[in-house]
Amino acid sequence: MPVTDRDLIARVLAGERESFHELVRRHESPLWATLRATLGDGEDSREVFQETWLRAFARLASLRDPARLRSWLLSIGLNLARQLRRRPAPLPAEGAGIADVAAAEEEPGTDLERREEVARVRAAIALLPPRQREVLDLRVNHELSHAEIAALLSISEESSRANYYQALRRLRSLAGDEDDGGGR
Amino acid sequence: MKDGPARSGCDRVQGRLEPLLDGALDPLAAARDRGHLEACPACAAELARLERLLATIRAAAAPRAAELALARRGLAERIAAAAPLRPRLRLASSPALRAVATAAAAILALLALELVGPGMGEVGTMPGWIGELLARAPVELPAPGDLLGDLWGGGNGG
Numbered sequence: 297m298p299v300t301d302r303d304l305i306a307r308v309l310a311g312e313r314e315s316f317h318e319l320v321r322r323h324e325s326p327l328w329a330t331l332r333a334t335l336g337d338g339e340d341s342r343e344v345f346q347e348t349w350l351r352a353f354a355r356l357a358s359l360r361d362p363a364r365l366r367s368w369l370l371s372i373g374l375n376l377a378r379q380l381r382r383r384p385a386p387l388p389a390e391g392a393g394i395a396d397v398a399a400a401e402e403e404p405g406t407d408l409e410r411r412e413e414v415a416r417v418r419a420a421i422a423l424l425p426p427r428q429r430e431v432l433d434l435r436v437n438h439e440l441s442h443a444e445i446a447a448l449l450s451i452s453e454e455s456s457r458a459n460y461y462q463a464l465r466r467l468r469s470l471a472g473d474e475d476d477g478g479g480r
Numbered sequence: 481m482k483d484g485p486a487r488s489g490c491d492r493v494q495g496r497l498e499p500l501l502d503g504a505l506d507p508l509a510a511a512r513d514r515g516h517l518e519a520c521p522a523c524a525a526e527l528a529r530l531e532r533l534l535a536t537i538r539a540a541a542a543p544r545a546a547e548l549a550l551a552r553r554g555l556a557e558r559i560a561a562a563a564p565l566r567p568r569l570r571l572a573s574s575p576a577l578r579a580v581a582t583a584a585a586a587i588l589a590l591l592a593l594e595l596v597g598p599g600m601g602e603v604g605t606m607p608g609w610i611g612e613l614l615a616r617a618p619v620e621l622p623a624p625g626d627l628l629g630d631l632w633g634g635g636n637g638g
Binding site for chain 1: 484498536548
């Protein structure tokens with residue numbers, strides 16, 4: 297019988313602090329991906345990442361529905377990010393995504409062309425307006441509905457849809473530009 | 481290159497590929513666009529590009545192990561040093577306490593009915609033992625609602 301998030305939360309609340317690390321292990325990747333998409337991959341993201349987990353630990357008893365742990369964590373993280381964010385994510389300077397391309401090359405198991413494509417898209421996402429970046433991440437990577445995104449970000453469903461489509465169109469047009477000659 | 485109605489079909493479909501993939505079009509419009517996509521290689525290629533873009537966005541979001549390790553560094557120690565959790569007691573979530581509170585509310589309601597029944601609380605019209613009690617040592621009884629409010633603690637601690 298697999299141990300569920302609900303089980304782990306009950307154990308933590310009963311004083312078994314170690315079980316919290318398993319919750320971290322299960323949910324750290326999507327949380328980090330969202331914070332990185334929102335704040336960039338610098339010190340701000342790391343600080344908010346850690347603060348999110350510390351707050352989640354301290355307030356775990358207030359989580360009414362363990363099935364909503366993921367979106368609860370995201371809402372804590374995004375709120376903290378909003379408080380912190382006074383500047384856009386670090387822009388990939390000229391030669392956009394060079395660092396990302398270099399880093400992507402370290403990822404094993406995919407061919408170079410694909411890794412470069414991933415790096416280009418990552419760099420293009422970093423250039424999106426913050427709201428579009430947030431909505432894109434929540435919709436594509438977390439598969440949240442527009443109603444859930446609207447609740448998380450305190451915006452309307454229409455705004456969520458509009459931001460999502462604008463983000464995709466922008467990325468599509470960038471990809472089109474590259475295919476038309478800018479790319480290889 | 482297409483002209484006329486066919487071209488306008490392409491414009492329509494390519495102009496709303498995102499909502500189509502997002503499931504946001506009404507069923508009739510979606511069926512119409514799907515029909516066009518089956519017959520139009522150029523639009524089908526655009527759709528394939530969008531689907532590939534979505535896959536690439538997912539791949540781009542996958543955290544690199546080293547990056548995540550850096551973000552996580554020191555977290556275990558900070559959690560270990562955090563104050564112990566204090567599970568919040570919610571009266572409403574405890575069946576036993578809820579039963580006690582319900583019984584208390586019922587008793588208070590009955591008592592209130594006795595007090596404000598015929599004669600609106602005049603000592604002379606009350607059942608003997610209550611009337612005697614109040615006549616000897618008049619006391620101010622709080623309203624049942626106040627008692628309940630005290631019992632339920634006036635909030636859940638936010």
